[in-house]
Amino acid sequence: MWTNILYTWSFDDKKNRWTMWYIIALSIIIWLSIWGFLTRQYWMSFIVLLISWLIYFVENNSDDIVTITITTLGIKIWKGFYDFSKINSYSFIYNWENSIFLRLNLNKKWFKHIDLIVNNSITNELNQILPNFLKEQSKWEISISEKIIDKLKL
Numbered sequence: 362m363w364t365n366i367l368y369t370w371s372f373d374d375k376k377n378r379w380t381m382w383y384i385i386a387l388s389i390i391i392w393l394s395i396w397g398f399l400t401r402q403y404w405m406s407f408i409v410l411l412i413s414w415l416i417y418f419v420e421n422n423s424d425d426i427v428t429i430t431i432t433t434l435g436i437k438i439w440k441g442f443y444d445f446s447k448i449n450s451y452s453f454i455y456n457w458e459n460s461i462f463l464r465l466n467l468n469k470k471w472f473k474h475i476d477l478i479v480n481n482s483i484t485n486e487l488n489q490i491l492p493n494f495l496k497e498q499s500k501w502e503i504s505i506s507e508k509i510i511d512k513l514k515l
Contacts, residue, residue, distance in 0.1 A: 365433040367490050372478040375425040382513075429477055431490060436465070438475065443467070445494045452498035453484055454507075460484040466498070 390413045397406035430437040435444040447468055454462035454476070462476040463484070479487070491497065 367431045367433065368486055369428065369430040370479075370483055371426050371428045373425055374423075374427045374478070376420070427477075431487075433494075438477065443475075448495055450496040450498050451491055453479070453487075456508075463487060 390409060393409045394406040397403065397409065424439065427439050429439075435442055436448070437443075443465070449466045449468050451466065452464050453460045454464055460479055460481050460483075463479045465475040465477070467473055467475065
């Protein structure tokens with residue numbers, strides 16, 4: 362199935378957070394849990410703790426290196442495979458003149474986008490391959506909310 366590999370690359374998806382980030386996050390979680398308990402919103406406290414634990418568990422049990430393989434059948438991202446028919450279009454997200462993400466726009470209801478880290482050389486290579494299989498949306502700049510999420514390392 363993977364004999365027709367057109368391009369492959371890997372990137373480090375580890376979030377390098379500083380100690381203060383964890384202290385602030387833990388303080389917010391504890392504060393929300395106590396506030397939910399004091400206002401008798403027990404379910405809110407439970408949900409905050411559950412979501413926090415789930416995020417921590419998923420983040421610490423996922424691989425730091427993500428490998429992407431583009432074949433003639435679709436795109437393999439880590440262990441998942443996306444057939445070209447499941448991808449509506451793609452676009453490159455830029456921060457000034459530097460490409461930082463390849464955004465795959467999926468034909469799904471809830472999980473609509475996948476952002477893959479790229480650089481300018483990978484973008485040049487992908488511009489030769491992807492138009493043969495997918496429709497390209499115009500060049501996008503990174504939005505303010507995405508810049509904030511990147512700065513906060515969420």
